[in-house]
Amino acid sequence: MSSHSCRSLYLADQVREIDRRVIAASAEPGDDAAGFALMRRAGQAAYAELRRRWPEARRLSVLCGSGNNAGDGYVIAALAACEGLSVQLLAVREPEALKGEAARAHEMAVLAGLRAEPWQADTSLDGEVVVDALLGTGLGGEVREPYAGVIEAINASGRAVMAVDIPSGLAADSGAVLGCAVRADLTVTFIADKLGLHTGQAADQVGELAFRDLGVPAEAHENLTPAAEYLGAGIVGEALPPRARGSHKGDFGHVLVVGGAPGFGGAALLASQTAARLGAGKVSLATAPEHVAASLTRTPEVMARGVRGVSDARPLLDGADVIVVGPGLGQGAWGQGLLQAALEVGKPLVVDADALNLLVTCWPGTRRDDWLLTPHPGEAGRLLDCSGGEVQADRLAAVKRLQAERGGTVILKGAGSLVAGPSGVGLCPFGNPGMASGGMGDVLSGLLGALVAQGLTLESAGRVGVVLHARAADRAAAGQGERGLLAGDLASYARILANG
Ligand SMILES: NC(=O)C1=CN([C@@H]2O[C@H](COP(=O)(O)OP(=O)(O)OC[C@H]3O[C@@H](n4cnc5c(N)ncnc54)[C@H](O)[C@@H]3O)[C@@H](O)[C@H]2O)[C@@H](O)CC1
Ligand SMILES: [K+]
Structure with a gap:
């Protein structure tokens, strides 16, 4: 994928290694000038962004801790003072304890005429902008006092806030809030x-x-495998070029959706309808007989068949190019039998919802290359034998472990969806809280089926599918708001995006 569409995301240890390489490449051993030069550039960049965002601000409150993040803060304070802004400079730890480049940054603030006041519980923040x-990246474990109290005070201040490098309290690797965060x-x-x-709570x-x-x-990044690639909007157009004029429906594959146990019809209808809307050549639905009429009424283009058991489903499984199994499948004998048949037929699979729960109970050790698993954090927790909360606390570790254990491609849904496949992890930066509503996963699974049917690999379908799904939700919400967004609203927007 092009660098235009993807950006690399790193872990704190890797960023430290990059810092170390830059400093080592430009300094004599033991000389902190290169470190200080880098810190000055960081402070200058942050200050320039502050002026861009708040050009009218005349007074800043700059809160500094005790490491190099504080050093960046002292540089910002010095630059602001030199430009004639008024600066309330607050130190949570005495600046005399600072070391290396951070100590030099503090000296820079002193030379600019500033004196850091010690933070007190009753200090009031009077800057129009607060600099955190x-x-x-040096944060380790739950935020301790006095930092926790300072963070609460910043959040309660009602002031505009600029965070330097990362909001204090947010874990640079997982996006977890470690007790509290700015x-x-x-x-x-x-x-x-x-x-x-x-990702996480970011x-x-x-x-x-x-x-x-x-x-x-660029050499400073050499041999460091990024933790994830940031998936850009451009990957959709790259994967779905305009169709040849002479195309016919056989060129775009046949999706079979298997789901909709008695009493659970909606999910399979949503999945099959979305597969049709997103360009599959043909879509069939194997569902409980009672749901067939609803499907035919709603989407006659979907070939809906009532199946009472595995023998009814066999010809449908044989005729499909890709099988989406799970939406509304249930975990009873009907669903279990159909999942077993789907697993045995040797076609690429998109496995969602109850099919994932059945994998936990009936196929605990099964792994394969030709499936795409789409758990939300709760389902991922069941697959990994841990809680959904533990999954959320380190989403990257969870999706990588799941992919390593189960093979294929795994999408861990939720804000900042992660897609782990043979070539690494992709992160979807799009989406909104309107997507926290029933049926969104069913729409995603149908969309993924359509992409695989049109020739994308499972991994590429996973990456493109999450972006298409989330961007469609953003478009839908931009028009009518996040609250009340329906999963069924997404398909028409996704269709527009898929056509460039
Ligand atoms: N030369 C460099 O290395 C550069 C570093 N930069 C800045 O330096 C930062 C990283 O600096 P450091 O590695 O010194 O670390 P930080 O400044 O992020 O934090 C380290 C300090 O926080 C305290 N701390 C850690 N965990 C805590 C917890 N749970 N509760 C309360 N206090 C805690 C530690 O005691 C330590 O004093 C980056 O985020 C970036 O802002 C930038 O200036 C660019 C250049
Ligand atoms: K910070």
Whole structure:
């Protein structure tokens, strides 16, 4: 995929290694000048973003911790003072304890005429913009006092907030809030973009994200495998070029959706309808007989067949190019029998919902290359024998483990969906809370089936599918709002996006 569509996301240890390489490449051993030069560039970049976002601001409150993140804060404070802004400079730890480049950054603030006041519980933040330079990538474990109290005070202040590198309290690797975290309006991150700014709870903390690479050369990233690739909107057009004029329906594959146990018809209808809308050549639905009339009424293009058991489903399974199994499948004998038949027929599979739950109980050790699993955090937790909360606490680790154990491609749904496949992990930066409603997963599974039917590999379908799904939801919400967004609203927007 082109660099235009993807950006690499790194872990804190990797960013530290990149810093180390840049500094080692440009300094004599033991000399902190190169480290300080990098820190000055970081402070300058952040200050420039602050001025861009809040050009009218005349007074800043800059809160500094005790590591290099604080160093960036002291540089910002010095630059603001030199430009004539008034600066309330607050130190959570005494600046005398700072070391290396952070100590030099503090000296820079002193030379600019500033004196850091110690943070007190009753300190009031009077800047129009608060600069959070408390904790960066060096955060380890739950936020301790006095930092926790400072973070609460920032969030309660009602002031505009710019976070330096990462909102303090947010884990740079997982995007987990470690007890409490700053809620920023703008985060300026440096050198390499961090996974934790895009997954877990990041969406509620980061605000606008500005990434500044500080001119670090590409060699500094050599041999570091990014934790994930940021999936850009451009991957959809790259994977779905315009169709040849002489195309016929046989060129675009046959999707079979298997689901809709008695009493659970809606999910399979949504999946099959979406598969048809997203360009599959043909779509069949194997469902309980009672749902057939509803499907024919709603989407006559879908060939809906009532199946009482496996023997009714066999010809449908044999005729499909890709099978979407799980929406409304249930976990009873009907669903179990159909899943077994789908697993045995040797076609690419999209496995969702109850089919995932059945994998836990009936096929615990099964792994294969030709399936795409689409769990939400709860289903992922069941597959990994842990809680959904544990999955959310480290989504990257969870999706990688699941892919390693089960093979194929795995989509871990939820804000910042992750797609783990043979070539690594992709992260979807799109989507909105309107997607937290029933049927969204069924629409995704149908959409994935349509993409596989049109010739995408399972991994590519996973990456393109999450982007298409989430961007369609963003378009739908832009028109009519997030609250009340229906899964069925997505297909028409996804169709537009899939056609460029
Ligand atoms: N030369 C460099 O290495 C550069 C570093 N940069 C900045 O440096 C940051 C990383 O600096 P550091 O590695 O010094 O780390 P940080 O400044 O992020 O934090 C380290 C400090 O936080 C404290 N701390 C850690 N976990 C805590 C917890 N749970 N509760 C309370 N306090 C805790 C530690 O005691 C330590 O004093 C980056 O995020 C970035 O802002 C940038 O200036 C670019 C250049
Ligand atoms: K910070």
